[in-house]
Structure formats: C-alpha cells, structure tokens
Amino acid sequence: MDERVEKSHGLILILDFGSQYSHLIARRVRDASVFCELVAHDISAEKIKTLNPKGLILSGGPASVYENDAPHLSPGVLDLDIPVLGICYGLQEITQTLGGSVVAHEKKEYGYAQLTVSTLGKEALFSDLEDDFSVWMSHGDKIHQLPEGFVDCGTTSNTEHAAVANIERNIYGLQFHPEVTHTKFGTQILSNFVHEICHCVGDWSMKNFIEEATEEIRKMVGDELVIGAVSGGVDSTVAAVLMKKAIGDQFQAVFVNNGVLRKDEDTEVQIRMRDKCGVHLTYVDASEEFLAMLAGVTEPETKRKIIGNTFIEIFEREAKASGAKFLLQGTLYPDVIESVSHKGPSATIKTHHNVGGLPEKMNLKLVEPLRLLFKDEVRTLGLILGIEEDSIYRHPFPGPGLSIRILGEITNERLSVLKEADSIFIHELREAGLYRQIGQAFAVLLPCKAVGVMGDFRTYEEVIALRAVETTDYMTAHWFNLPYDLLQRVSTRIVNEIRGVNRVTYDITSKPPGTIEWE
Numbered sequence: 001m002d003e004r005v006e007k008s009h010g011l012i013l014i015l016d017f018g019s020q021y022s023h024l025i026a027r028r029v030r031d032a033s034v035f036c037e038l039v040a041h042d043i044s045a046e047k048i049k050t051l052n053p054k055g056l057i058l059s060g061g062p063a064s065v066y067e068n069d070a071p072h073l074s075p076g077v078l079d080l081d082i083p084v085l086g087i088c089y090g091l092q093e094i095t096q097t098l099g100g101s102v103v104a105h106e107k108k109e110y111g112y113a114q115l116t117v118s119t120l121g122k123e124a125l126f127s128d129l130e131d132d133f134s135v136w137m138s139h140g141d142k143i144h145q146l147p148e149g150f151v152d153c154g155t156t157s158n159t160e161h162a163a164v165a166n167i168e169r170n171i172y173g174l175q176f177h178p179e180v181t182h183t184k185f186g187t188q189i190l191s192n193f194v195h196e197i198c199h200c201v202g203d204w205s206m207k208n209f210i211e212e213a214t215e216e217i218r219k220m221v222g223d224e225l226v227i228g229a230v231s232g233g234v235d236s237t238v239a240a241v242l243m244k245k246a247i248g249d250q251f252q253a254v255f256v257n258n259g260v261l262r263k264d265e266d267t268e269v270q271i272r273m274r275d276k277c278g279v280h281l282t283y284v285d286a287s288e289e290f291l292a293m294l295a296g297v298t299e300p301e302t303k304r305k306i307i308g309n310t311f312i313e314i315f316e317r318e319a320k321a322s323g324a325k326f327l328l329q330g331t332l333y334p335d336v337i338e339s340v341s342h343k344g345p346s347a348t349i350k351t352h353h354n355v356g357g358l359p360e361k362m363n364l365k366l367v368e369p370l371r372l373l374f375k376d377e378v379r380t381l382g383l384i385l386g387i388e389e390d391s392i393y394r395h396p397f398p399g400p401g402l403s404i405r406i407l408g409e410i411t412n413e414r415l416s417v418l419k420e421a422d423s424i425f426i427h428e429l430r431e432a433g434l435y436r437q438i439g440q441a442f443a444v445l446l447p448c449k450a451v452g453v454m455g456d457f458r459t460y461e462e463v464i465a466l467r468a469v470e471t472t473d474y475m476t477a478h479w480f481n482l483p484y485d486l487l488q489r490v491s492t493r494i495v496n497e498i499r500g501v502n503r504v505t506y507d508i509t510s511k512p513p514g515t516i517e518w519e
C-alpha cells in the first residue's frame with residue numbers, strides 16, 4: 001500500500017472476494033478520477049482504519065455466503081462508519097453479516113435483466129439515471145430476507161432485492177454487476193457512489209501522478225544510481241522516461257540486442273530512447289552470443305530458457321559494472337493484484353521470460369514506479385510524458401523475440417526471412433489503418449517446406465504463417481477477421497519479395513485452444 005497516495009487523494013478500498021471482475025471495479029473507480037486499491041477480503045477493521053479510506057466496495061465472488069468455508073469480512077468492518085457498497089457476493093455478505101438471510105435461487109440468473117428504480121433509489125446510487133435500464137446479472141444465490149433497516153432501491157422481474165440500501169448507515173448493495181460494460185450506466189453508478197456518497201474529490205489523474213511519482217523516486221533513491229532493462233516495449237519505455245524526468249542521468253537504461261529482435265528494431269529503440277526521450281542508454285550487442293547458444297536448438301522451452309538465462313548473465317554484468325544500487329522494474333498493477341487475489345495455482349503453459357529473479361541475485365533494491373497503474377493508465381502517462389504514439393500503441397513483443405516465431409532451427413538465413421515477412425505484414429496493416437484495432441500481429445516461420453511452382457519451375461521452400469488477434473488481456477483472443485484484399489497483398493508481396501518463401505497461410509485459431517504465439 002502506498003501511503004503517499006492515500007494521504008493526498010481520497011482512497012476507496014475494494015475488498016476482493018475473488019470475482020473475475022474485481023479489477024474492473026478498480027478500473028471504473030479510477031475512470032471516475034478516484035484512487036482505489038484492491039485488498040484481500042479479510043483485511044482487518046484496524047488496518048482499514050489506519051488506511052482511512054473514504055469508502056469500501058465489496059466485490060463479487062464464486063462462493064456462497066452460507067457455505068462452511070466461504071470467505072467472510074473481518075469482524076467490525078461494517079461498523080466503521082465508512083460508506084460501503086456490496087456487489088453480488090459483497091451484497092450477500094452484508095446481508096448475512098447484518099442478520100438477513102441468503103439462500104440458493106431456484107433459477108440461476110446470468111445475463112441481462114431490466115432494473116426498475118424506486119423513488120428512494122433515485123436519491124442516491126441512481127441519481128440522474130433513467131427509471132428503468134438494463135443491468136447484467138451473474139448469480140445463483142439470492143437475498144431471502146433483508147437485514148433490519150434496509151429497503152429496496154431497485155427490482156427486476158426475477159430479483160426482488162436487486163438494489164438495496166440502508167441510507168442511515170450509508171450501506172448499499174447491488175445484486176447485479178455495475179463494473180461490466182453490459183450494465184447500462186454502470187460507470188455512473190460507481191461514480192455516484194464514490195462522489196455523492198463517499199465524497200471523494202476526484203483528483204486522480206496521470207498529470208498529478210507524474211509530479212508525485214517523480215518526487216517519490218527522488219526521495220527513495222537519493223543520489224544513488226538506478227539501472228533498468230529496457231526493451232522498447234510500452235512498460236519499460238514509460239518507466240524509463242519517468243525515471244529520466246525524476247533523476248536524469250542517474251538512471252541508466254540497458255537495451256540488449258539478443259539477435260532475435262525484429263527488422264531495424266535495434267536502431268529504432270536506440271534512436272527513440274536516446275535521441276527522442278533523452279534517456280542515458282547502454283546498448284549491448286550480444287546477438288552473436290545469443291545466436292551461438294541457440295544454434296541447433298528446436299525445443300520451445302529450451303529456447304526460452306537459453307534466452308532468459310543469457311539475458312540475466314548479461315544484465316548482471318552490466319549492473320555490476322555500473323555500481324547501481326537500485327533496479328527499475330516496469331511492474332504494473334495487474335501483477336500486484338495477482339498477489340492479493342484468490343487465484344488457484346495455474347498450469348505452466350509456457351515459461352515467460354522476464355527479469356524477475358534478478359533483484360534477489362544481485363542485491364539491488366527495486367524501484368517500481370508503475371506498480372499502481374493499469375496498462376491504459378500507463379499509455380496515458382506515456383503520452384503526457386511526450387513519448388511518440390507509435391511506441392505507446394506498439395503491440396507487445398515477447399522477451400524471447402523471434403526465436404519462438406521461428407519454429408525449428410534458428411539460422412541467420414531463416415531469421416532474415418522472418419524479419420522481412422514480419423515487416424511486410426506490419427507495414428501493410430499500418431497502411432490499411434488496422435494496426436491499432438489488432439491486439440497483436442506477426443509472422444511465423446514454419447518448420448516445414450512446401451512444393452510450389454514459380455515461372456514453370458518446381459520450388460521447395462519455406463512457409464510463412466500470418467497471425468493477427470483481437471484481445472484486450474492476452475489471456476483469451478479471437479483471430480482477427482482481416483480483409484481478403486489485404487491478405488492477398490501481403491501474400492503476394494511476401495512470396496515475390498522474399499527469396500526462399502513460396503507459400504503463406506493465415507492462422508484462424510483462437511485462444512483457447514491455441515495460444516497467441518506458436519511456441
């Protein structure tokens with residue numbers, strides 16, 4: 001928890017009961033320019049008092065409040081005289097804690113319902129909204145009996161207690177989910193809660209954030225040197241430019257050419273960081289070292305491990321040579337949330353390469369100036385810091401780079417084939433004005449050859465697969481419906497302009513069952 005932020009802004013705490021949508025509640029509250037943080041559902045009343053929030057939001061969750069091992073609030077949380085809004089499970093928890101009752105619904109209810117707002121409802125949570133609007137439900141339990149002092153503020157045909165309140169105690173509850181976009185006026189409902197009921201000022205903005213964050217960085221690092229690995233990706237670029245603003249050349253960025261970067265990426269990143277952003281940058285060309293280690297390796301996990309380990313070795317060397325005491329990391333809020341949420345262990349599908357694990361080995365203290373921000377807040381921050389749009393809206397690029405997009409053996413020839421194909425594809429997407437609508441797009445070199453006929457001759461050459469997906473969180477993705485004429489143009493250009501490729505395919509697999517990358 002960040003003491004500086006809570007003191008200067010009104011804080012809203014979101015007590016997380018494990019809903020898939022908890023982070024969306026946080027997004028919506030921040031959209032209302034109010035700072036909020038997600039905390040564990042069983043945070044103690046004492047701890048809440050010391051944090052001095054202006055309001056509490058209790059999230060939904062998969063459990064049922066009447067089950068034996070259901071998660072509950074700590075004692076006294078509802079007696080703190082702080083406004084509370086319970087959403088779905090959160091409402092059910094309030095109901096049961098205050099003496100009402102919750103039972104299993106005869107019919108589970110998922111999807112749209114029409115909420116009719118009562119006169120009382122219009123005075124608080126639903127002020128300035130329509131009398132009747134669609135909301136989104138996802139529950140199997142319902143309130144059987146309201147606790148004393150509570151009244152209905154809204155009902156649906158299936159759910160009598162769809163919105164309830166104890167106005168005197170400032171405790172509210174919604175059976176539907178205001179945080180999902182399917183609920184009309186969801187953002188306004190949350191905004192009404194934080195502004196009208198909790199009286200938050202609404203001064204959370206990225207402009208304010210820059211001033212506060214730079215001051216905090218200066219205080220934290222004093223006149224020590226800070227080092228940070230920078231890839232040219234959004235997070236590390238924004239973090240680096242923020243550091244530059246805070247401490248100038250006391251921050252030193254290290255950019256490693258691992259031999260598997262895209263066409264011209266090594267020079268582009270250097271120009272951007274040094275010339276456009278004025279960041280002190282050390283460029284380490286380790287391409288030969290990486291490619292020698294990767295020679296003959298075809299197994300995907302082995303490629304990832306080689307890149308990860310070699311990267312750590314190189315970075316450790318640079319850090320030691322610099323004498324730095326601090327390490328910059330571009331950790332974002334979703335990574336922080338992972339550690340508070342109740343999420344079960346998940347299977348390792350792929351080992352993602354990043355620089356985690358470095359700090360313990362190197363005895364450096366961490367600086368994580370973006371740890372409170374969501375990705376879109378980081379983008380806004382980057383734009384305010386003057387970073388060019390192309391770089392802010394760049395598709396993510398994995399640490400192991402093209403090594404996991406060359407299926408089979410990595411050779412210099414195959415690398416240059418893939419670099420050219422990828423560059424043609426991305427260029428055409430930009431020309432067609434589609435780049436920003438796509439979550440991620442790239443070319444993949446397949447581990448097989450195909451027979452073709454070119455100018456009356458038989459050919460036996462490499463195959464390129466194109467991949468473009470629509471996604472917001474990269475956890476699930478749909479293949480992108482690209483126009484045929486664009487696919488035609490890209491295919492013709494790749495086969496005509498790149499020697500050694502005679503066939504192009506388009507990947508129409510979603511995630512799941514596929515993953516975004518091929519390895």
Ligand SMILES: Nc1ncnc2c1ncn2[C@@H]1O[C@H](COP(=O)(O)OP(=O)(O)OP(=O)(O)O)[C@@H](O)[C@H]1O
Nearest residue numbers: 229230231233234235236255256330354396397399
């Ligand atoms: N070639 C590289 N040189 C230096 N650091 C790197 C390199 N590749 C990856 N890193 C480090 O690994 C971190 C994790 O990479 P990751 O791709 O998740 O984030 P990013 O590159 O900052 O942003 P994006 O998700 O937009 O690509 C980077 O922030 C950076 O610190």
Ligand SMILES: O=c1[nH]c(=O)c2[nH+]cn([C@@H]3O[C@H](COP(=O)(O)O)[C@@H](O)[C@H]3O)c2[nH]1
Nearest residue numbers: 351352353396397398399400474515516517
């Ligand atoms: O920094 C990274 N290091 C990695 O090792 C790595 N592997 C996959 N990715 C990116 O993660 C997202 C999801 O990818 P998958 O669907 O292929 O698992 C997609 O955006 C992938 O590009 C990586 N990013």
Ligand SMILES: NC(=O)CC[C@H](N)C(=O)O
Nearest residue numbers: 060061088089139140141
């Ligand atoms: N989305 C939720 O919070 C669901 C709460 C509870 N598990 C129910 O089914 O009613």
Ligand SMILES: [Mg+2]
Nearest residue numbers: 231233397398
């Ligand atoms: Mg990256």
